[in-house]
């Protein structure tokens with residue numbers, strides 16, 4: 001699976017802890033991230049993460065492009081609901097594309113716990129079949 005990891009600044013510590021806790025699952029997959037989030041995760045976990053631009057510089061849109069091309073399978077995007085983001089339109093666009101293509105998107109820790117367990121269990125394996133049939 002191709003999995004994206006993104007967190008706004010005040011949520012980065014949470015996502016890093018999450019990545020550390022579930023490293024054995026994440027290391028079975030291809031990981032992508034916005035710039036700063038990816039760096040933090042690589043430093044904390046040693047996981048190999050493909051880093052896009054930082055979010056405000058277009059990183060969310062790069063992940064969105066993967067969704068549009070049907071090459072992204074799940075997204076963990078820990079958003080900060082209490083801080084205005086300069087690139088709010090990009091954030092909205094990313095969430096919208098997840099809805100357009102029915103890509104699982106966890107925007108908080110509660111949903112993230114469910115999604116990572118589902119990924120571990122193979123609940124997203126249907127995506128492999130869909131992609132193979134294209």
Ligand SMILES: O=C(CO)COP(=O)(O)O
Nearest residue numbers: 034035036037054055056
């Ligand atoms: O702003 C972001 C997502 O909208 C995250 O970007 P960074 O990981 O580069 O901080």
